[in-house]
Each structure stands twice: as structure tokens, then as C-alpha cells.
Amino acid sequence: MxxxxxxxxxxxxxxxxxxxxxxxxxxxxxxxxxxxxxxxxxxxxxxxxxxxxxxxxxxxxxxxxxxxxxxxxxxxxxxxxxxxxxxxxxxxxxxxxxxxxxxxxxxxxxxxxxxxxxxxxxxxxxxxxxxxxxxxxxxxxxxxxxxxxxxLSENVKWGTRKRFEQGIPNGRFLIYGYRWEGDHLVVEPEEAKIVRLIYDNFLKGLSAEATEKQLEEMGAKSMKGMHFPNSSIRAILKNITYTGNLLFQKEYTLDPISKKTRKNHGELPQYFVENTHEAIIPMETYQAVQAEIARRQELGALANWSINTSCFTSKIKCGLCGASFVRNTRKNRAKTSQLGERYTFYGCGTNKRKGAHCFSGTIREDVLKEECAKALGLPEFDEDTFSGRVAKVTIPATGTMVFELTDGTSFEHHWSRNAKKESWTAERRKAVSEYRRSRETGWKCYHTFTHFIKCGRCGANYRCQTHKRVDGTVVRSWYCSSPTAVDCSKVGIREDTLKALIADVMGLPEFDEELFNQQLAYATVPADNEIAFHFRDGHEVSRTFAQKRQMPRHTEERKKHMSEVMKAKWRERHAEND
Missing domain, CATH: 3.40.50.1390 (Resolvase, N-terminal catalytic domain)
Structure with a gap:
């Protein structure tokens, strides 16, 4: 089928x-x-x-x-x-x-x-x-x-230049102290008072930062109702518009693709139009301010009376990178006096900038004065003589200084010192030995708690780290020094917290270093918020402590908000510079 x-x-x-x-x-x-x-x-x-x-x-x-x-x-x-x-x-x-x-x-x-x-x-x-x-x-x-x-860009630029030649501005730019009424700039009285105050303060010797603080205390705001930054104050001091005149083409665009702008330092013609509007600042005052700006720029840090300067400020130059040597202090490890004393030295300012480093050496202030006196043929160092005779001192290498004098001559000066060997006297050797024996910490112990705290997880010693707060105070914290122990969370303990805990376990109203050295042998940190103190008599006492609060990460909303704030500040600064 x-x-x-x-x-x-x-x-x-x-x-x-x-x-x-x-x-x-x-x-x-x-x-x-x-x-x-x-x-x-x-x-x-x-x-x-x-x-x-x-x-x-x-x-x-x-x-x-x-x-x-x-x-x-x-x-x-x-x-x-x-x-x-x-x-x-x-x-x-x-x-x-x-x-x-x-x-x-x-x-x-x-x-x-x-x-x-x-x-x-x-x-x-x-x-x-x-x-x-x-x-x-x-x-x-x-x-x-x-x-x-x-x-199209070249055509627009051509039309703009033609308007400049006729004294016509390129649009109604924003400027603090004025408002546009039709095609004319009109003085805004309240803002004009602030402009006059800024000029008066500068001629009285005040810096832009000092004026910024004064305006903040007065409650004065920028044209957009924001904080008055010192950058805007400097821009106002250089803006010739406040004299009743206009200067066109102060900036120019490099090309229409990148749209990057540059200040016009003579690359393109500028157009100065006189008596276009009411002046807030007389031309004589404006010119006096420009002369004072030039004088302060030439003097550098010496022009700012709020900075602690000396006869060496801006005169000692690095021979490797050209930066000025700056004054620093650090703990004295070379003198016979008591440990912990600090001394002053000069080093290349490049090392002060984040991420930058210069391999030039340093020179102690007392050595610098002594060698300058020898080079100038003086029995002892004299600040007035040094300032009057020396224009600049360049240090190309340790042991060499090149002096450039105010009369146009120059010469080299060489020196050699063996400060470390000379400073290691019998008195200092005895003082360091006694301190090391009292702490039982090994060599180079210069902190009270060096080698005192040990990690309970990996056994490594805790090391000290310091950071400076906004108010200038220095805070010390202690962290596990092991670079490879993965079990260590690296949570530290602040030194002031550590001292308070030691005073508590010893039954003291406050930390006493002498009693601490006599009674305590070492401490261990078995957990992130726990520390155990081991006494010399054999007993042990544990305490818990609050961990340092970690700052939360910025949210996307916070980042977006700060971005808008920075854009608004940039627009305001750009507008005030026009």
C-alpha cells in the first residue's frame, strides 16, 4: 500500500x-x-x-x-x-x-x-x-x-578687524563695573566702588590675596554673584577699559579647528580707541599700577611683605634647572646638642613641586653665610653688604658657587666640608647610644615610637608617616611597613591616639615619655582596631581604638556639580579679562 x-x-x-x-x-x-x-x-x-x-x-x-x-x-x-x-x-x-x-x-x-x-x-x-x-x-x-x-573663519576675522578699525567692539562683552545701555558702556556705581578699592589697595602695597580676603569680609561678589577670586582682581588691575578707553584684539584664536586662544603680545595689530565711555580709574592711576606690577614682578618674592624673606631670597639659583633655592628646616642629626633640634638649609625649589625632582644638593644656611663671607673677603657675613654687591649666586654642583656681582663681574668660589665626620663627636655618640639602649629598637631611632609597634599579622615594624592639615598643623600616623604582606589592611593609628592609649593603660593623666620608656617594651596590633601593650614586667594590656574615617568617593552627581561650578568660574574669568 x-x-x-x-x-x-x-x-x-x-x-x-x-x-x-x-x-x-x-x-x-x-x-x-x-x-x-x-x-x-x-x-x-x-x-x-x-x-x-x-x-x-x-x-x-x-x-x-x-x-x-x-x-x-x-x-x-x-x-x-x-x-x-x-x-x-x-x-x-x-x-x-x-x-x-x-x-x-x-x-x-x-x-x-x-x-x-x-x-x-x-x-x-x-x-x-x-x-x-x-x-x-x-x-x-x-x-x-x-x-x-x-x-569662513578668515572672513569673520576680516569683518571683525574692519569694525575694530572703526572703533566698534566685537559684541557686548561683560566687564565688572559697567553695564551696556544700547551701544554704550555705563558705570555701575556699586561695582565701581569695588574697582576703585582694588586699585587703591594695590598702590598701598596690598597683594591681590589680601584684597580677596577683604572683599570676602565685605560680602562683595562678582558680576555673577560668586566669590571674588584673586585672579579676577589681577585681571581688573590690568584692564585698561576702566580708564574710559578700549583696547581691541587683546587675544586671538590660533585656528578655527582647535579654537585655542592666545594673548596678543604683538603677533597681530591692536586697536586703541580713546574716550569711548566714562572712566572709573584715571589714566595716571592705571599707569602707576602697571609700573608697580612690573616692579613687583622684577623683585619676585621680595615684593610680597607677607612672605618671610631674607637676603638670599631669589638670589641663590640652581645650576641644573635654573630654579631658585628655597629655605627649609629639618631635624638636626649632626650636632652634638640634644636630638630633635632643627636647623635651616637651602635647596632647589623644583623639589617643592609635586611630581618634580632636581638632583642638586642642599647647603646649610650657616655654611652658605660662611662661604659667602669668604668669597666676598669679609671677616663675617653681612646681609647689607651681600645684598648690595651680589646680584645672583648659581650653584652648579655641591662645593661650587658662581657669584655674579652688581658691577657686572663674576667669579667662582669652591669649598669642601666634612660635616658628618666632624659632627660625630664622642658626646653625640654617647647621647645616641644611651637613647638606643633605652628603646631597644636598633639603630637610627629618632622617633619616640620607632620599632615600638609591631604588626600582629606579618610581624613587621610600624613606620611613621606625617601629613599637614589645611590649618598648618602636622599629624603623625603609624602604619605597617611590610610592602608584601597581603593580609595587612594598612589601617594606621594616629600618634595622638596612641599617646592617649598609653597614658590610659599606665594610669597617667597624660603621656609621659620617661615613664613610657621605663615600663613598656613593645606593642602589637593584632586587628585593625585593637592594640596590645607589652610591659617590661611581663604583663599585657589590650585596648581598642577608633579607626581613621575614610573620606567617601565623590558621586557622579557631585562630580557633575563641581564641573558646572568650574565652568561658571571660567566663563566669569574669561568675561572679565575681555
Whole structure:
């Protein structure tokens, strides 16, 4: 008997729909261009949704944003993020100039999208980024778009210079102390009082920082209602607009692609327009302030009376990097006097900057004075004689000083010292030996608790670390010194907390170093918040202590808020500099 099988019809499977998005941009905030942007968004929305093979993935639109920098276009960046997340397969855009006017940015974006398998279609130029000759055509046409930006920029600059030649400012810039009424600057009385105060303070010898504190106490605010920083005060002191005159083209843009600005130090012509508005500061006062600024810049730190200076300030220079030697103090480990005494020395200022280092040596202040006296032929060092005769002293290497005198002559002076050997006298050797024996800590013990605290997990000694607070006070903390022990959490104990615990276990009202050395042998830290004290008579006492509170990480909202604050400050500073 025949066997018959029924074959069911197969339903044709439809190919998956492509996720299609569009990108639109206009570069200026005008009614006409806003209408153009709306038209682009509406056009692409209808186009994508009317195609049955496409799935609508949205329209990304940047309004009033330049196309020369992709990083400044929020919607463009959001579109790239969605592409990386797999939400887009095809991007439609009107033209190359709408997508990017910077050739490098355009090619980087298109190549990145090509690696992701995402196609970009440029309607006006009929270019598909995934086609064989797509990148070649994009490179050529993007270069034309970039050059078009340069051409437009040059035309704008030409028009701006023509207005400058006629005494017309480039827009209504913001400046503290004035307001625009029509095409004229009008004095704002309350802010004008602050401007006059700033100039008067400077001529009286006060620094911008001192004026900043005074304005803070007065409750004076900037034009945007924010804190009055010393940078804005310095900008006001240099702004000639307060004399009733205008100076045009104080800054210029390097190129329309990077949009970086530079101060005009003679690279381009400037235009000085006299008597354009009411003056707040007389021209004589303004010129006196500029002369005082130049004088203070030449003197450097010596011009600031609030800084503790000496005859060596700004005169001792490093022969390796050219920076000035600065005054420092540190613990004296070389004298025969009691341990812990501090002395003064000079070292290269480069080492004061974070992340910088100079390999020049240091020189003690007493040695510097002694050698300067020898070099100048003086029986003893005299500050007035040194200041009057010496213009600069360069130290190219330890043991060498090059003197440049005020009469134009110069000479080298050499010296050699063996301070460490000379200082290791019998008295100092005896003092150090007695201290080491009392602590049983090994050699080079210069802190009270050195080698006293031991880690209960890895057995390593605790070491001291110091940091300075905002108010200038120095805080010491002790941490496990093992660099490899993974079980150690590196939670430390502050020295003031340690002293309070020792006084508590010894039954004393406050810490006594002499009794401490007599009774306690060592301490161990078995856990992060526990410490055990071992007495010399054999008994042990444990105590718990509060761990140092860790500062929480900034949230994304906090970071965004601080970013907006910094942008607002920058805009205010930029506006006041114009």
C-alpha cells in the first residue's frame, strides 16, 4: 500500500529589520536655523518609520554646536555610545559638514563605526562609509569642508578687524563695573566702588590675596554673584577699559579647528580707541599700577611683605634647572646638642613641586653665610653688604658657587666640608647610644615610637608617616611597613591616639615619655582596631581604638556639580579679562 506524507507549506522568513538612526546639527542659535533643525528631525523621523525594512532608533540632534570638535557635541557622543551598545545599525545624515567639519574627527568616527559594522550614509554626497571607495571620498570631501571652515573663519576675522578699525567692539562683552545701555558702556556705581578699592589697595602695597580676603569680609561678589577670586582682581588691575578707553584684539584664536586662544603680545595689530565711555580709574592711576606690577614682578618674592624673606631670597639659583633655592628646616642629626633640634638649609625649589625632582644638593644656611663671607673677603657675613654687591649666586654642583656681582663681574668660589665626620663627636655618640639602649629598637631611632609597634599579622615594624592639615598643623600616623604582606589592611593609628592609649593603660593623666620608656617594651596590633601593650614586667594590656574615617568617593552627581561650578568660574574669568 502506498504511503502518502503531507508536506506543509513553509512560511517565508523575513530578514531582521535594520536599526536606523539619524544625526542632525546646526551651528548657530537663530530662529531660521532652529526651524531647519526641526525640519531635519521631522524629515528623518518620517523617512525611517515609513520604511518597513527599518526599525526606528531615534534622531540625534545638536543645536548651536560647532562641528569642528566632536567632544563638545553631547548628542553626537550619545549616538556613538548607543552604537557601541548595539542599538544602531545604520546612521543617516544630511552631509559631511553636518556630521563633522574636522577631517581627523570625521575619519576617526567613521573608522570606529566601520569596525562595529555600522554604516553611515551621507545623503548630499551619496556616500556609503562601508563601500569600497567610501573612505577615499570622505577624506577628500571632509578636507573641503574643513577648508570651508577656515575660509569662513578668515572672513569673520576680516569683518571683525574692519569694525575694530572703526572703533566698534566685537559684541557686548561683560566687564565688572559697567553695564551696556544700547551701544554704550555705563558705570555701575556699586561695582565701581569695588574697582576703585582694588586699585587703591594695590598702590598701598596690598597683594591681590589680601584684597580677596577683604572683599570676602565685605560680602562683595562678582558680576555673577560668586566669590571674588584673586585672579579676577589681577585681571581688573590690568584692564585698561576702566580708564574710559578700549583696547581691541587683546587675544586671538590660533585656528578655527582647535579654537585655542592666545594673548596678543604683538603677533597681530591692536586697536586703541580713546574716550569711548566714562572712566572709573584715571589714566595716571592705571599707569602707576602697571609700573608697580612690573616692579613687583622684577623683585619676585621680595615684593610680597607677607612672605618671610631674607637676603638670599631669589638670589641663590640652581645650576641644573635654573630654579631658585628655597629655605627649609629639618631635624638636626649632626650636632652634638640634644636630638630633635632643627636647623635651616637651602635647596632647589623644583623639589617643592609635586611630581618634580632636581638632583642638586642642599647647603646649610650657616655654611652658605660662611662661604659667602669668604668669597666676598669679609671677616663675617653681612646681609647689607651681600645684598648690595651680589646680584645672583648659581650653584652648579655641591662645593661650587658662581657669584655674579652688581658691577657686572663674576667669579667662582669652591669649598669642601666634612660635616658628618666632624659632627660625630664622642658626646653625640654617647647621647645616641644611651637613647638606643633605652628603646631597644636598633639603630637610627629618632622617633619616640620607632620599632615600638609591631604588626600582629606579618610581624613587621610600624613606620611613621606625617601629613599637614589645611590649618598648618602636622599629624603623625603609624602604619605597617611590610610592602608584601597581603593580609595587612594598612589601617594606621594616629600618634595622638596612641599617646592617649598609653597614658590610659599606665594610669597617667597624660603621656609621659620617661615613664613610657621605663615600663613598656613593645606593642602589637593584632586587628585593625585593637592594640596590645607589652610591659617590661611581663604583663599585657589590650585596648581598642577608633579607626581613621575614610573620606567617601565623590558621586557622579557631585562630580557633575563641581564641573558646572568650574565652568561658571571660567566663563566669569574669561568675561572679565575681555
Amino acid at each position: 502506498r504511503k502518502v506524507s503531507k508536506i506543509e507549506p513553509i512560511s517565508p522568513s523575513l530578514p531582521p529589520r535594520k536599526k536606523v538612526a539619524a544625526y542632525a546639527r546646526v551651528s548657530m542659535e537663530t530662529e531660521r536655523l532652529n526651524h531647519s533643525l526641526s525640519a531635519q528631525v521631522s524629515y528623518y523621523s518620517n523617512l525611517i518609520q515609513s520604511n518597513p525594512e527599518w526599525e526606528y532608533a531615534g534622531v540625534y540632534a545638536d543645536n548651536a554646536v560647532t562641528g569642528t570638535k566632536s567632544s563638545s557635541r553631547e548628542e553626537f557622543q550619545r549616538m556613538l555610545e548607543d552604537c557601541e551598545a548595539g542599538k544602531i545599525d545604520i546612521i543617516l545624515t544630511k552631509s559631511i559638514s553636518r556630521f563633522a567639519r574636522n577631517t581627523v574627527d570625521l575619519l576617526e568616527a567613521v573608522r570606529h563605526l566601520k569596525e562595529l559594522g555600522i554604516e553611515v550614509r551621507f545623503e548630499k554626497e551619496h556616500i556609503n562609509s562601508l563601500s569600497g571607495d567610501g573612505e577615499v571620498m570622505l577624506t577628500l570631501l571632509a578636507s573641503f569642508a574643513q577648508e570651508e571652515v577656515r575660509s
